[in-house]
Amino acid sequence: MQSSWLHILWIGLEVTLRLSLYTIVFSIVVAAAFAVASISQRRLVRWTVRFVVDLLRSIPILALLIFVYYGLGKYIASWNIDPFWMAVGALTLGEAAFLSEVFRAGLEAVPRAQWEAATSLGFRRSSALGRIIAPQAVLPSIPGVVNMSIFTFKDSSLASVIAVPEVTQVANQLVSETFKPLQVYLLLAGFYLVVILPFTALAGVAERAVTRYYGLRVDKTSVARN
């Protein structure tokens, strides 16, 4: 009995991992775009992006998921989009909003003199950003990225409410078949722990390393809340 549970949950875990991986990759791309736009010299661009980021940070991820599912579902039913991709979209919006703040803090932590030096060497703003400023913002952002990955693994469980067959949804079905909620959900929690605990440890290590490297300049992001 128990071994077949493990097997069934394992199939769901694969979906969870794929869902999380896509979300993490897309979030990094979207967040980078947000972060660059949020330090734009054009005030309109800067304010618009900061408003959008604050707005996204205000909306619960579960609400994003349900709205994408119900809201778009009505209009794009004919496109036959898999709920899996709706979940990737909704999770990406939520996680990217958080991560863009991490990236922005990273960009803003680069000393102003670096910009001035780049300008005096004849770099345009865009190439100064790409070749000089952004590379220096990568390292201090790593704890934040690890942390966002942890959020994503945890938040991917919310996709179960829009019928994505990830591990929580699989566990729900198992409960309705076996009527053993306590055992199934404890096992499920174990699955998440096995995936996430190494990342939690990694987040701590990354943060200590970056803090040591930069002095006290990096904030405690490894336990930041989404």
Next chain:
Amino acid sequence: MTTGEITSDLLRGSIATLEIAGGAWAVSATVGLAFAMVRDVGVLPIRLATVAVTAVLRSTPQLILLYLVFFGLPSIGVNVGGLTAAIVVLGVADASFNAEYYRASLLTVAPMQRDAGMSLGFSRLGTLGFVVLPQAMLYMVAPLLNSFLSLLKTATLASAIGVPEILYRGQNDIQLTGRVVAVIVVVIALYAVACMPLIRLISLVERRARERLYT
């Protein structure tokens, strides 16, 4: 249902949301402080146990903790109402984050302060409570506001166990009336009105605290 009726229905839901978030916030602030203090002054096995418990709580999705308490505990004879389950589970899960922030804020106080407290005859707990904690308070303001912001949002998880908060009512309204856009707009507006000023306030307080710490 008119848009006005949908709005008033969702506003009723927002009261439940505030109940969950407020209750969980109180739980989180106190339990988090308890975690941090035990980790600071407890004996080694207890300290290690606290570290392990908070790490596990931080690493498990709140939805599953909620299912465990709401669906799991009744099978061993413990019945918990939806609202209580949401407040306790979300509160204790958030406490595992607050514990780290409390600890970080305790670390901002110079070790000499602790030595001075001990040399004046305070016990370890007394030193923590009367000497270190008051000086660390400032650095807890932003994390505690952040905690409330986060709980306002995670309160939506209570909809998964049938507590009629905003999102639960919103989903019902969608199913009853089919007015998807109206519901989405009102829910987002309610959340934006509550959370966006809070986000700005938090970053302001964080900046103040940081300036004070590094200058």
